[in-house]
Amino acid sequence: MEYSNSPERQRRELMIRLACEFQKGTLKDTIDKLPCYVKPSGSKPLHCCLAHDRDVIRCRIMALLGFDAQDEEDDSRFPHEYLELVSADSERPERPLTIARSGCSSCPDAKIEVVQSLCRNCFAQTCIHVCPNNAINIMRGKAFINQDSCAQCGKCLIDVCLYNAIKRFPIPCEAACPVGAIKKNEQGFAEIDFKKCTFCGKCFRACPYGAVMQRSEMMPVLKLLSEGRQAVALVAPSTLNQFPGGREKLFKSLRKVGFAEIVEVAEAAETAAGMAAEEFIRKMKLGGKLVADSSCPAFVELVRRHLPAMRPYLSSVPSAMALAGKKARELYPDAVNVFIGPCIAKRFESLSCPGVDRVITVEELGAILIALGGAELEPQDYIPRDPDEMEHDFSRTCAATGAMLAAALESEPELELQEKFIDGINAQTLKLLHLFLFGRSHANFIEVLGCSGGCQNGPCSLAIPN
Numbered sequence: 001m002e003y004s005n006s007p008e009r010q011r012r013e014l015m016i017r018l019a020c021e022f023q024k025g026t027l028k029d030t031i032d033k034l035p036c037y038v039k040p041s042g043s044k045p046l047h048c049c050l051a052h053d054r055d056v057i058r059c060r061i062m063a064l065l066g067f068d069a070q071d072e073e074d075d076s077r078f079p080h081e082y083l084e085l086v087s088a089d090s091e092r093p094e095r096p097l098t099i100a101r102s103g104c105s106s107c108p109d110a111k112i113e114v115v116q117s118l119c120r121n122c123f124a125q126t127c128i129h130v131c132p133n134n135a136i137n138i139m140r141g142k143a144f145i146n147q148d149s150c151a152q153c154g155k156c157l158i159d160v161c162l163y164n165a166i167k168r169f170p171i172p173c174e175a176a177c178p179v180g181a182i183k184k185n186e187q188g189f190a191e192i193d194f195k196k197c198t199f200c201g202k203c204f205r206a207c208p209y210g211a212v213m214q215r216s217e218m219m220p221v222l223k224l225l226s227e228g229r230q231a232v233a234l235v236a237p238s239t240l241n242q243f244p245g246g247r248e249k250l251f252k253s254l255r256k257v258g259f260a261e262i263v264e265v266a267e268a269a270e271t272a273a274g275m276a277a278e279e280f281i282r283k284m285k286l287g288g289k290l291v292a293d294s295s296c297p298a299f300v301e302l303v304r305r306h307l308p309a310m311r312p313y314l315s316s317v318p319s320a321m322a323l324a325g326k327k328a329r330e331l332y333p334d335a336v337n338v339f340i341g342p343c344i345a346k347r348f349e350s351l352s353c354p355g356v357d358r359v360i361t362v363e364e365l366g367a368i369l370i371a372l373g374g375a376e377l378e379p380q381d382y383i384p385r386d387p388d389e390m391e392h393d394f395s396r397t398c399a400a401t402g403a404m405l406a407a408a409l410e411s412e413p414e415l416e417l418q419e420k421f422i423d424g425i426n427a428q429t430l431k432l433l434h435l436f437l438f439g440r441s442h443a444n445f446i447e448v449l450g451c452s453g454g455c456q457n458g459p460c461s462l463a464i465p466n
């Protein structure tokens with residue numbers, strides 16, 4: 001198996017161990033021992049000691065069982081006590097992200113600093129001249145930044161020091177969050193403000209200690225499959241490229257592990273794109289100035305929580321997941337509908353989708369297929385696909401609306417499409433969105449994807465396309 005970092009490796013290892021022990025019927029007896037299996041005696045500790053490492057793993061298990069580690073009141077509880085609370089009908093987590101305080105490194109405050117070993121005390125002293133606050137001085141023959149005076153403007157970073165001696169030292173999770181929803185609390189540990197959070201998962205991917213965790217629904221899905229209840233897999237377009245063998249092989253595996261029916265969300269994505277095109281044409285004919293696509297749940301939450309002035313322009317078209325869930329409910333009224341994709345924000349969106357009962361990520365699906373013996377997918381296949389072999393049909397890239405709009409407007413020559421595509425939400429693209437609101441950037445349709453590279457590059461992806 002291939003991994004991009006150690007937290008990812010440990011997270012997937014725990015997923016697979018939990019799923020396999022569940023399948024063997026031994027999870028209740030072994031779950032309390034998993035931290036010791038993952039970090040055995042004699043292994044090198046990541047934190048101060050093995051006991052600390054094992055407590056972090058306990059928190060990971062807690063999150064994989066669907067519980068909130070950030071607000072845990074009793075840290076003396078064993079994993080088996082949480083396992084006893086999990087059933088196929090367990091209440092769904094309202095907040096899909098959590099933070100394990102024991103896993104947080106309490107990073108030093110973000111700052112811009114001169115790396116003393118690189119500073120040459122050059123005659124130019126350009127860094128001193130560009131600083132608007134006079135925060136840079138020479139001390140003992142080296143440039144030094146007074147942190148009390150520094151405004152973090154970054155002017156000294158931009159092509160100023162020819163020796164690259166001035167560096168920004170960020171807090172990774174804070175730097176990754178485009179809306180400032182994660183901050184250090186009074187104790188110095190990271191904490192998520194869920195009133196601001198859009199659940200994009202950028203902090204989850206950025207934390208080098210893996211302290212930011214997602215609250216999983218894998219265990220309830222394993223239980224409902226083991227009980228033989230009718231389950232329908234709502235397979236996101238971005239899921240099809242995540243496993244070797246493509247669509248047919250994946251669908252055979254889903255049926256083998258117990259999914260009675262499969263609904264391909266790509267079909268609903270095309271329907272949603274068509275509806276969005278009709279809405280755009282209707283609004284433009286009525287004198288509308290701007291329509292913002294509503295496909296990405298992280299963008300929708302961004303508008304609702306941070307860009308209220310854009311709410312009137314947000315498309316009213318339901319997401320492809322919502323349409324697929326509605327279709328599945330009509331076709332299989334007694335089934336449990338399980339959405340599968342690489343997105344964390346979909347967990348939050350699904351809470352308001354009556355047709356979606358559970359959400360699991362692509363990573364969790366891989367663990368389930370390994371544990372339950374997917375027909376066509378063996379453990380050695382739990383490896384990301386070669387990006388060059390990925391399908392690129394527009395209905396499966398989750399950036400379909402613009403393409404559908406261009407096709408629809410061929411029959412409406414009097415309407416001109418001025419589309420802007422935003423590939424990933426960050427501080428720069430947030431500024432661009434404000435320009436649209438003030439009419440300083442010309443566009444009548446904007447399509448925003450929370451993740452750079454689209455849904456296939458979601459925070460829980462196995463395979464990341466080029």
